[in-house]
Amino acid sequence: MRIGIDVGGTNTDAVLMDGQSVLAAVKTATTRDVTSGINTALAALQTQRAFDPAAVYAVMIGTTHFINALVEADRLAPTAAVRLGLPATASLPPMVDWPERLVEAIAGRAYLCHGGHEFDGRRISEPREDEIRQVAGELHRHGIRSVAISSVFSPVNAEFEQRAADILTGELPGLAVSLSSEIGRIGLLERENATIINASLRELATRIVDGLVGSLEGAGIHAPLYLSQNDGTLMDVDFARRYPVATFASGPTNSMRGAAFLSGAQTCAVVDVGGTTSDIGVLRHGFPREATTEVSVAGIRTNFRMPDVLSLGIGGGSRVRGGQGDVTVGPDSVGYRLAEEARVFGGSTLTATDVAVAAGRAAIGDPGLVRDLDRSLAEAALRRIASDIADAIERVRTSPDPLPVVVVGGGSILLPDEFESGPVHRPEHFAVANAIGAAIAQIGGEVDRIFPVEPGRRQAVLDDAKQEAVDKAIAAGAKPGSVRVVEVDEVPLAYLPGNATRIRVKAVGDLQLEGGRG
Amino acid sequence: MSRTITRHDLADLARGAALLGTGGGGDPYVGRLLVERAMLTGSGTITLLDPGELGDDDLVIPVAQMGAPTVMVEKIPGGGEAVAALRALEERLGRRADATMPIECGGINSMMPLLVAARTGLPVVDADGMGRAFPELQMETFSVYGVPGSPLAIGGENGETVIIDTGADNARMEWLARGITIRMGGVAHIAEYAMSGADVKRTAVPNTLGLGLRIGRALREAREEHRDPVQALAAAMEGTLYDKVRVLFRGKVVDVERRTVAGFARGHARLAAFQGPGELELTFQNEHLVARADGRVRCVVPDLICVLDADSGEPITTEGLRYGQRAVVVGISTPALMRTPEALAVFGPRAFGLDIDFRPVEDLVSP
Incomplete structure (x- = not known):
C-alpha cells in the first residue's frame, strides 16, 4: 500500500492506494504548520479504512507550501547570489529585475566573480579561488546561511559551479548551497532567479520536511517519503530539502496526472474546475506538457519546468450576470463564501452553481431556492461556460488528433457531457485527484543542452541525448526496465555554426522500491 | 524634433x-x-x-x-x-x-x-x-x-x-x-x-524608434482598455511611412515546421480560420518572408508580416509560434525607400531565394 497526500492552500487531501485501487480518500483542512493537518489526514484514513502502518511502502506528498511562502514573502531566509561569468554579465547583476519587496524579504546580496563557459564549452575566464574566498568572508560577516551559485552556460558545463561550492563550503561548513545547473535551463537570469528562490526556501524546506518525516513516524509509518515535483515525477526527501523550488507547480501537475490515472487516458485535456478558476492543461503520455515560455512567479521571471496551464475565471462560485441574450459568467467569484452567498444556500448572489442546480445538472443545497430562476437563462449561462471551456481546450491542444477531455474538481458539475472535440470523462474520486496524482508519480531524468549536429549525425546525437536522459532517470531512482523517453524537442539555433541545436529529452520510469514492489 | x-x-x-x-x-x-x-x-x-x-x-x-x-x-x-x-x-x-x-x-x-x-x-x-x-x-x-x-x-x-x-x-x-x-x-x-x-x-x-514606441504604447493601451489591438495598431500607423495596415488572416496555428539551413532558422507555419475553410501559410527565415492565403500571396518581404496574439495583441516570434495559438496576422506597408528596385535587389523576395516579385501589401489586400 502507499499513501498520497496533497497539501493545498485550503485543503489537505489524502488517499490510501493498493496498486491501482483507491482504498480510502479523505479531505481535511490545511494547517499553517502543515504537519498537524497531515496528522489529522492520516488519522482520518485510518478511521475510514484501518491499515497496518508497516504495510505502507511509500508516502508521496505534493504541496504548494513553498510557492505560497514566496508569494507571501514570508518564512524566507537571508540569501546571497554568487555568479561566475566575469568579465561578461557584469551589466546585469543577480536579482536585477526583482520586486524590491522580495529582495528585502530575503535580504538579498549579489556577488560577481570570474568563471563561466561559452556556448560551445570554452571558458569565458578561469574562476579565481581568492575571489570566492573573499565572498565567503562577506557571507560570514553578513550572517548569510544559504547561497545560490550560477555560472554562464552551466547547463552545458557545471564544473565551475561545483568548484565554487567546494570553496565556499570549505570556508563555511554549515552553508546551504543551491546550484543553478541543477535547477534550470539555458537563460541565465531566469535560471539564476529560480536558484535564488530555492536558496531562500532551504531552511523552510528542512523544517517542513523534518516535520513530515516526524508525522509519518508518529503514525508508525517508516516507509520512504517522496515529494512530487513540477513535472509530475518524484524526489526523495534529501533532494526536497535541497530543491524546494522543484515543488512549485506540483499542485496543477498532480491534479492533471490524477485525472489521467482515474480516467485511464494517457493523452488528454484535463479541466480542473474549482470555486474561482478552471485550469486547463494537456497530458501527453501521462505527463503535463510544459510551458515553453518564461513563467513569472510573484513578479520574478523564471524558467521553471511548469505545466502549460491556461486559467479561466470560471468556477462553481463565479457570479452570473445579465439576461438570456447577454449572460456573463465570472471572472469574479464568491470563492469560499459560496456556502453563504449562493442562492441554493439561501444567499442572494446568483452563481454558476445556482444555474447548474436550476438546470438540473446537480443537486446541491436547496434546489427549491432556484425554482423561480428562468430556465432559459440558466441554459444560456451553462452554454456560455461550455463554450469558454471548449475554446480553452482548443487553445491547449497540441495536435489536430482527437483529444479526450477529463474533468475533475468540485466545479465540474458545470460542464456538459460532451464537447465538440469529444466526450467528457468524469472519473470517480475526482475531488481528490491531486492526492492520487501524488501517489502515482514517477521518477524522471532530463537533458537540455546545445549540441553540435554534424550532417548525417542527427539520429546519433538524438540517441545519445535519449540515453543520457534514461541514465539520469535511473540514477535518480527509476526502475531500469520501466524507463522510457516521453519527450524530445529540437530547436535549431540561428547564426551558430555546426548546426548547433538545442535538444531537450525527458525520460521517466516507475519508482524503484525495495523488494521490487511497484 | x-x-x-x-x-x-x-x-x-x-x-x-x-x-x-x-x-x-x-x-x-x-x-x-x-x-x-x-x-x-x-x-x-x-x-x-x-x-x-x-x-x-x-x-x-x-x-x-x-x-x-x-x-x-x-x-x-x-x-x-x-x-x-x-x-x-x-x-x-x-x-x-x-x-x-x-x-x-x-x-x-x-x-x-x-x-x-x-x-x-x-x-x-x-x-x-x-x-x-x-x-x-x-x-x-x-x-x-x-x-x-x-x-x-x-x-x-x-x-x-x-x-x-x-x-x-x-x-x-x-x-x-x-x-x-x-x-x-x-x-x-x-x-x-x-x-x-x-x-x-x-x-x-x-523615425523608426519613435514608431516602435508608438506601436508599443498603442498595443499596451488597447490591452489595458480592452480594445481591439489591430485597430489600435492601424490608428498608431496613421501619418507614418508605414500607414497601410492590412489584416491578412485571423485564425489558429495548426502546424509549425522549423529546420536549420545555412545557419538560419527556416520554416513554415500554417494557420486555419477559426470557422469555415481558409488557410494562411507563413514562410520564414528568422523573420517572416511571405504570407500566402489559400495559395495566393498576401504580403511579401520587405513589407512587414506580423503575428499577434489574437487576445492580448502581443507580438509572437517565429520561435514562439506553436500549435493552438490564436493569432491575427497583419501586413504593414514599408516606406518607399525600402521598395525601390535597388532595395529589393538586396532584401526583396528574390534575395531570399523566393520565386516571387515584390508587390505592395496595399495592392494585394484591400483594407
Whole structure:
C-alpha cells in the first residue's frame, strides 16, 4: 500500500492506494504548520479504512507550501547570489529585475566573480579561488546561511559551479548551497532567479520536511517519503530539502496526472474546475506538457519546468450576470463564501452553481431556492461556460488528433457531457485527484543542452541525448526496465555554426522500491 | 524634433520593436534591462534626434549586437562592449561621433544604441537602416544607397576590439565579422556604417524608434482598455511611412515546421480560420518572408508580416509560434525607400531565394 497526500492552500487531501485501487480518500483542512493537518489526514484514513502502518511502502506528498511562502514573502531566509561569468554579465547583476519587496524579504546580496563557459564549452575566464574566498568572508560577516551559485552556460558545463561550492563550503561548513545547473535551463537570469528562490526556501524546506518525516513516524509509518515535483515525477526527501523550488507547480501537475490515472487516458485535456478558476492543461503520455515560455512567479521571471496551464475565471462560485441574450459568467467569484452567498444556500448572489442546480445538472443545497430562476437563462449561462471551456481546450491542444477531455474538481458539475472535440470523462474520486496524482508519480531524468549536429549525425546525437536522459532517470531512482523517453524537442539555433541545436529529452520510469514492489 | 526617452518608455519600445522584428530580431527583454540599468546612472534620459536635426557634416556611428539572440539570454554582456567598439571606430576614423543610431529597429537591436547613449551621453538618431529586422548585416538601406559598412569595429567583454575593413565589399565584411563573433562566444557588439548627417538623411529609414514606441504604447493601451489591438495598431500607423495596415488572416496555428539551413532558422507555419475553410501559410527565415492565403500571396518581404496574439495583441516570434495559438496576422506597408528596385535587389523576395516579385501589401489586400 502507499499513501498520497496533497497539501493545498485550503485543503489537505489524502488517499490510501493498493496498486491501482483507491482504498480510502479523505479531505481535511490545511494547517499553517502543515504537519498537524497531515496528522489529522492520516488519522482520518485510518478511521475510514484501518491499515497496518508497516504495510505502507511509500508516502508521496505534493504541496504548494513553498510557492505560497514566496508569494507571501514570508518564512524566507537571508540569501546571497554568487555568479561566475566575469568579465561578461557584469551589466546585469543577480536579482536585477526583482520586486524590491522580495529582495528585502530575503535580504538579498549579489556577488560577481570570474568563471563561466561559452556556448560551445570554452571558458569565458578561469574562476579565481581568492575571489570566492573573499565572498565567503562577506557571507560570514553578513550572517548569510544559504547561497545560490550560477555560472554562464552551466547547463552545458557545471564544473565551475561545483568548484565554487567546494570553496565556499570549505570556508563555511554549515552553508546551504543551491546550484543553478541543477535547477534550470539555458537563460541565465531566469535560471539564476529560480536558484535564488530555492536558496531562500532551504531552511523552510528542512523544517517542513523534518516535520513530515516526524508525522509519518508518529503514525508508525517508516516507509520512504517522496515529494512530487513540477513535472509530475518524484524526489526523495534529501533532494526536497535541497530543491524546494522543484515543488512549485506540483499542485496543477498532480491534479492533471490524477485525472489521467482515474480516467485511464494517457493523452488528454484535463479541466480542473474549482470555486474561482478552471485550469486547463494537456497530458501527453501521462505527463503535463510544459510551458515553453518564461513563467513569472510573484513578479520574478523564471524558467521553471511548469505545466502549460491556461486559467479561466470560471468556477462553481463565479457570479452570473445579465439576461438570456447577454449572460456573463465570472471572472469574479464568491470563492469560499459560496456556502453563504449562493442562492441554493439561501444567499442572494446568483452563481454558476445556482444555474447548474436550476438546470438540473446537480443537486446541491436547496434546489427549491432556484425554482423561480428562468430556465432559459440558466441554459444560456451553462452554454456560455461550455463554450469558454471548449475554446480553452482548443487553445491547449497540441495536435489536430482527437483529444479526450477529463474533468475533475468540485466545479465540474458545470460542464456538459460532451464537447465538440469529444466526450467528457468524469472519473470517480475526482475531488481528490491531486492526492492520487501524488501517489502515482514517477521518477524522471532530463537533458537540455546545445549540441553540435554534424550532417548525417542527427539520429546519433538524438540517441545519445535519449540515453543520457534514461541514465539520469535511473540514477535518480527509476526502475531500469520501466524507463522510457516521453519527450524530445529540437530547436535549431540561428547564426551558430555546426548546426548547433538545442535538444531537450525527458525520460521517466516507475519508482524503484525495495523488494521490487511497484 | 528632438525628444527624450525615459526608463518608463522602454517596455513600450521593446514591445513595438518586437512587432517591427516581424517574427525575428531576438527578444528585446535583456536589451531593455541593459538600458534600464544603464539609465540608473547619469541623467536618466536619452535624447532622440530627428534625422533632420543633424548637420550634414555630423558623424553618426551606428551600433548593434551581432550573433545569436539565444546566446545573449545566457551570456549577458559585460556592458562596455558596444561603447568599446564605438570608441575603436572613432579612433580609426580620427574623429568623435556626434550621435549613434540603430542599424535595425526590430528586436533587440533597437535597444543597443540606447545602451551606448545611456553610457556615453551621445544622442540617438531616430532612424535605422532596415526599417524592420533582417537576418544579415548587408541588408541595409545604408548599403543599398552607397554607404559602405566598413570599417567595422567589434568589441568583446574583455575590452578587446577588432577592426575589419573590406572596402566596399559588405558581404565579405559580414562573413569575417561573423567568424570573429563566434570566437567571442557567439555574440559580439559592433559599430559600423559610420556616416555623415547628410548620408543619414539620404539613406536611413526615418523615425523608426519613435514608431516602435508608438506601436508599443498603442498595443499596451488597447490591452489595458480592452480594445481591439489591430485597430489600435492601424490608428498608431496613421501619418507614418508605414500607414497601410492590412489584416491578412485571423485564425489558429495548426502546424509549425522549423529546420536549420545555412545557419538560419527556416520554416513554415500554417494557420486555419477559426470557422469555415481558409488557410494562411507563413514562410520564414528568422523573420517572416511571405504570407500566402489559400495559395495566393498576401504580403511579401520587405513589407512587414506580423503575428499577434489574437487576445492580448502581443507580438509572437517565429520561435514562439506553436500549435493552438490564436493569432491575427497583419501586413504593414514599408516606406518607399525600402521598395525601390535597388532595395529589393538586396532584401526583396528574390534575395531570399523566393520565386516571387515584390508587390505592395496595399495592392494585394484591400483594407
